Amino acid sequence: MLLNKKMSEADFLAEREKVLQAWKTGSHPDLDFSRSIPYLKSIPESKNFAIKLSKAKQGGVTLVQPRAGVAVLDDHIQLLKSLIDAGADFVPSTIDSYTRQNRYVEAERGIQESQIAHRSMLNGFPAVNHGVDGCKKVFENVSVPIQARHGTPDARLLSEIIHASGWTSNEGGGISYNIPYAKSVSLETTIKNWQYVDRLVGYYEDHGVTINREPFGPLTGTLVPPCISNTVQIIEALLAAEQGVKNITVGYGMGGNVVQDIAAIKALLRQTESYLHRYGYKNMIVTTVFHQWMGGFPADEAAATGLISMSSVVAALSKATKMITKSPHESVGVPTAEANGIGIKASKFVVNLLKDQHFPESMELQMEIAQIESEVDALMDAVFTVGDGDLVQGVIKAFEQGILDVPFAPSKFNAGKVLPARDNEGFIRILEFGNLGLPEVIKAHHRAKIRERAEFEKRDISFQLTIDDVNAVANGHLIGRGRK
Amino acid sequence: MLLNKKMSEADFLAEREKVLQAWKTGSHPDLDFSRSIPYLKSIPESKNFAIKLSKAKQGGVTLVQPRAGVAVLDDHIQLLKSLIDAGADFVPSTIDSYTRQNRYVEAERGIQESQIAHRSMLNGFPAVNHGVDGCKKVFENVSVPIQARHGTPDARLLSEIIHASGWTSNEGGGISYNIPYAKSVSLETTIKNWQYVDRLVGYYEDHGVTINREPFGPLTGTLVPPCISNTVQIIEALLAAEQGVKNITVGYGMGGNVVQDIAAIKALLRQTESYLHRYGYKNMIVTTVFHQWMGGFPADEAAATGLISMSSVVAALSKATKMITKSPHESVGVPTAEANGIGIKASKFVVNLLKDQHFPESMELQMEIAQIESEVDALMDAVFTVGDGDLVQGVIKAFEQGILDVPFAPSKFNAGKVLPARDNEGFIRILEFGNLGLPEVIKAHHRAKIRERAEFEKRDISFQLTIDDVNAVANGHLIGRGRK
Amino acid sequence: MKSIVIGVIGADVHAVGNKIIDYTLTNAGYNVINIGVLSSQEDFINAAIEADAELILVSSLYGHGEIDCRGMRQKCIESGIGDIFLYVGGNIVVGKQDFSEVKQRFLQMGFNRVYPPGISIDMALNDIKNDLGE
Amino acid sequence: MKSIVIGVIGADVHAVGNKIIDYTLTNAGYNVINIGVLSSQEDFINAAIEADAELILVSSLYGHGEIDCRGMRQKCIESGIGDIFLYVGGNIVVGKQDFSEVKQRFLQMGFNRVYPPGISIDMALNDIKNDLGE
Numbered sequence A, B: 001m002l003l004n005k006k007m008s009e010a011d012f013l014a015e016r017e018k019v020l021q022a023w024k025t026g027s028h029p030d031l032d033f034s035r036s037i038p039y040l041k042s043i044p045e046s047k048n049f050a051i052k053l054s055k056a057k058q059g060g061v062t063l064v065q066p067r068a069g070v071a072v073l074d075d076h077i078q079l080l081k082s083l084i085d086a087g088a089d090f091v092p093s094t095i096d097s098y099t100r101q102n103r104y105v106e107a108e109r110g111i112q113e114s115q116i117a118h119r120s121m122l123n124g125f126p127a128v129n130h131g132v133d134g135c136k137k138v139f140e141n142v143s144v145p146i147q148a149r150h151g152t153p154d155a156r157l158l159s160e161i162i163h164a165s166g167w168t169s170n171e172g173g174g175i176s177y178n179i180p181y182a183k184s185v186s187l188e189t190t191i192k193n194w195q196y197v198d199r200l201v202g203y204y205e206d207h208g209v210t211i212n213r214e215p216f217g218p219l220t221g222t223l224v225p226p227c228i229s230n231t232v233q234i235i236e237a238l239l240a241a242e243q244g245v246k247n248i249t250v251g252y253g254m255g256g257n258v259v260q261d262i263a264a265i266k267a268l269l270r271q272t273e274s275y276l277h278r279y280g281y282k283n284m285i286v287t288t289v290f291h292q293w294m295g296g297f298p299a300d301e302a303a304a305t306g307l308i309s310m311s312s313v314v315a316a317l318s319k320a321t322k323m324i325t326k327s328p329h330e331s332v333g334v335p336t337a338e339a340n341g342i343g344i345k346a347s348k349f350v351v352n353l354l355k356d357q358h359f360p361e362s363m364e365l366q367m368e369i370a371q372i373e374s375e376v377d378a379l380m381d382a383v384f385t386v387g388d389g390d391l392v393q394g395v396i397k398a399f400e401q402g403i404l405d406v407p408f409a410p411s412k413f414n415a416g417k418v419l420p421a422r423d424n425e426g427f428i429r430i431l432e433f434g435n436l437g438l439p440e441v442i443k444a445h446h447r448a449k450i451r452e453r454a455e456f457e458k459r460d461i462s463f464q465l466t467i468d469d470v471n472a473v474a475n476g477h478l479i480g481r482g483r484k
Numbered sequence C, D: 001m002k003s004i005v006i007g008v009i010g011a012d013v014h015a016v017g018n019k020i021i022d023y024t025l026t027n028a029g030y031n032v033i034n035i036g037v038l039s040s041q042e043d044f045i046n047a048a049i050e051a052d053a054e055l056i057l058v059s060s061l062y063g064h065g066e067i068d069c070r071g072m073r074q075k076c077i078e079s080g081i082g083d084i085f086l087y088v089g090g091n092i093v094v095g096k097q098d099f100s101e102v103k104q105r106f107l108q109m110g111f112n113r114v115y116p117p118g119i120s121i122d123m124a125l126n127d128i129k130n131d132l133g134e
């Protein structure tokens, strides 16, 4: 039975041998710890993700990072360089969807076709196919830390390759890279895979190399109530800490109501730190990442830039440590370097302008923080209870029973009964709870809030609210008001 | 001696005869009230500026309006139409700088040269030269209310022409269109001219036509402390009300600190209403206009769009009734229709998204509102005192003595002793007071705040702070921190 | 009731639009067979045969649509449903490309209708009505 | 101390940059004669003659610079200071135009140096030093 327990070094190293055999690039000599550890120790502090984030947290500033990745190696390097020129404090390498499904043969074909077509046929950078040689080349050609961003249920080989290549951050987690990103992979499998990924980082930490880990906060990016995503973040932080991870960035995808968004980031930081402390994980450095609007974007590029900049205001005022930017092409397709740069420049300008400001303390903010925290506590309790004290078992059973349930997720291991809807001020509330592990008093609050809106709009409470809300932002509204 | 007293109808009509003779277009038959009043009564409510603003105030939404104007009539109409397509709720006609100085001969030349050059050689629309025929053609070809925006010390003829043409709003005032816009025109002259302009609107009000008037809030647009601009707005509202104006929009140019900006708008609305009430003006409708950042803009268009969108967030959360938008070309030159449209679209998207939200009540906000209000009360008291109870005399003497003093203003009737600087959170404070009519306790507050910043930056308190702050935003910072 | 097979092709997990399409077509009176995300060409075809469907409505959001959709008409023919309607929509190629060209590429692959990004399913209801009759 | 006349030409009231230029040039050790905003060509030339200045630094922000600056060199010649340095900068034409063309137009009018928008006065200090010597 899979438990939340640190993998022994022996188990880890044994598994590692198999992992490295999954694709030919796994046999690269630099994957030997005797080479990768000294290599990672030699990189300057300014290119270490974990260190740069810790400093940003101390300085109270919000750093920016885009999403980006193309199939061909040199094009990818060019792309990242142009994003740094535009002002990116960190660069990503967004991994293509074949690699995410470990379909390296198709990824190989994608690289070849891209070379022929002179445009990327893949939606990301196939890091495993490019191997340590390619990934190191990327790392050595850029001036800021690199992170892999993907959505991979089994990212073990990918993680080995990127870390050995000097990439000091890795996004994902056993829940957050499964439930929104897979259909029929069990949580047991992904949590096990991600224990390995975390254990790898823990191994590096044990050997004097600090590496950042970032659970994926936004989940499906679509009307996710903060209590659900924050709970998943805290769980993944605990799971990572158990495997020896020390530097964790918990994330949140903008919901659209300013007060709720700022409350969510503040609650997320406070509760992650307090849960880690409560469960005995010491010397942890927790930072936060705010994702600019993750749902459907407006097609108009000026409107999209407006949304990007508005997201930046909220991120800066929330004092999130990092912000993931979008581009004016978001609704259409993977952005050109130029469009991506526009998103970075607008974002960077805004966070810079706001760096000395904060969102004032207020009753409204305090109440929303308290609301989110009590919801998260209830969900965490329910998970631990159903897992008989073990977090991994708790997660597996909680999802089985719908105690944890992510709206709009494709996974068949997710109950899919929860339906969100906005209240009359645009806070994301819960319309249908399914079996979500929340007490009656909290449910009553959500229901009352949604009722307020429905009465204002003079219409029934139904799934139509949810549908209208899903489509609203792309059409220039936050709340999908019924047609009058 | 010029006093704050409603012009008698006889005086008004006598002056009017002369005004209409200042340029040939003043003899147009439609300038006869017997024709203009019925014409204005016949325009639909949706094209009346005053009515549309009142409705927006009730609905709690923020409407948007760009700046725009070109020399040639048909080009101007095309331009306004494209801005409406981009989402403008109101259109302006920004008047060119020759017309503003009543140099109609040069304006005529500018129109001709523009026709030949196939680009506008004027920085705005020369409404007087185009006359009622031209201005009516503009009005009848657009679907939303029109306002004239200028900066004209003597706008009497201009105002006659635009109102008779169906334009139901006029920006400006005896102080706000003098001190920032002229060098050697006395306040006595401009206040007298603007009494006429207001009396004209009052005349229409008496005859059943409501017309909006908007004092120009931002003044020099450059680090103006809110108490100074709010005081000028309230004074101009009182002066306008005395002449019979009923629908007034008081304005404020974004300063850059979110709390201070929102506090300024809230204080502005509350104090304008309360001063109008205190001085016996009944049935007034007061609305507010928030100007997107009015100082030097960044050259990069993405950054400029970021700034525009950030301004929109603040405007929406402040619940300003209207917002004046900028364009991504701001730092370079008068924008193309397309660039102007980008500014509108980004702005409109943001205010739309935030329309159901507000900035939460907080101690910090309350304190800044109280701060601004007590400063404004002190300045208003000082003005009334020095004017022996008369507002017009008060204004003239207050400026003479530097009791009112606008930073960076070109007018020689402005003392020019006040120097602003930001504090450590970016609030605009006062570094040098000159003879500004504020009590010691308030000055001490400003000094303490600026000292806090100087200590943080480890540098002396000097004019260098002001210079650095003037240049900061264009370079991507709010506070012009000294080089470290 | 006419049957329509819907799903998201390839390694694509974008599930939100799929749920909305399901809801909308069902509301519009069709029998919807939703094979969900991460579906192969074979999954679509088998479902269509089983339900005797008249239309396969392929969603592709993540950008690999071009690779994933190749040969689908051929497979339909081989499976004996060569004249079934094939629609495709979403964000079907990587990046912002000239749509008329993109459309040509997919029409040549044998799709009957090809939709650009930002077309919501409501806007396609008319086409469906026209093609399936009534 | 070398003298420089500064001011803002035409019906232009943009005063902020003018104040900063005054401060910067004075700090850099020049004798600055600031004739302020709303200044005519004659105002500039008279001030230059009076102060025996070596440079007239014209600011134009509001867009009418092209109309306002025409014939200025000619007027200088007529006034007997034909070889004085003439600089112009700010936002000297209406709208975003190709700057190399704009520059040509002003050079042809007889200006020695022509600056694009966004050039702060600090960036021109070197040119001034070169032209005026020392």
Ligand code: B12
Pocket: A067, A094, A096, A097, A100, A123, A124, A150, A151, A180, A181, A218, A219, A220, A221, A222, A294, A295, A296, A297, A298, A329, A330, A331, A332, A333, A334, A335, A408, A409, A410, A470, A471, C011, C012, C013, C014, C015, C016, C017, C018, C020, C021, C057, C058, C059, C060, C061, C062, C063, C064, C087, C088, C089, C090, C091, C092, C093, C094, C095, C096, C115, C117, C118, C119, C120, C121, C122, C124
């Ligand atoms: C939310 C989202 C996600 C969520 C998805 C959660 C989930 N499991 O559903 C998460 C965060 C997990 C995600 C992941 C990824 N995403 Co994504 N995602 C989006 C986003 C922002 C919104 C999609 C959405 O839900 N829209 C709302 C629904 C209602 O609209 P819709 O999906 O467009 O569907 C409607 C219409 O398209 C239409 N429609 C759809 N199919 C069809 C078919 C026919 C015949 C017709 C007529 C109509 C039709 O009707 C639907 C209902 O109205 C879009 C960008 C956008 N649109 O703004 C990117 C986007 C689709 N994602 C993209 C990419 C690249 C990815 C990733 C590869 C990388 C990444 N960015 O992390 C991974 C892919 C993982 C995988 N293997 O598929 C790209 C695709 C690029 C391209 N085509 O060039 C997009 C366009 C963003 C971008 N510009 O880069 N994503």
Ligand code: B12
Pocket: B067, B094, B096, B097, B100, B123, B124, B150, B151, B180, B181, B218, B219, B220, B221, B222, B294, B295, B296, B297, B298, B329, B330, B331, B332, B333, B334, B335, B408, B409, B410, B470, B471, D011, D012, D013, D014, D015, D016, D017, D018, D020, D021, D057, D058, D059, D060, D061, D062, D063, D064, D087, D088, D089, D090, D091, D092, D093, D094, D095, D096, D115, D117, D118, D119, D120, D121, D122, D124
């Ligand atoms: C503040 C401002 C105003 C204030 C001015 C207050 C005042 N009295 O000073 C107000 C609101 C009153 C105003 C009014 C108008 N403005 Co105005 N304004 C601005 C703005 C936003 C900032 C100007 C500023 O103060 N910058 C800060 C200072 C420090 O920088 P600066 O002025 O650029 O000066 C520096 C450099 O240019 C350089 N420099 C200047 N001259 C020279 C000369 C040489 C030789 C050199 C080397 C360097 C140099 O050094 C200076 C110091 O570093 C600019 C746009 C922008 N830049 O973002 C528009 C702008 C200048 N204004 C413009 C216009 C059109 C107007 C109006 C006609 C219409 C309107 N928008 O209302 C009126 C004009 C009134 C008139 N008759 O002049 C346009 C000009 C358009 C064009 N050229 O195509 C601009 C560019 C905005 C735009 N894009 O439309 N404005």
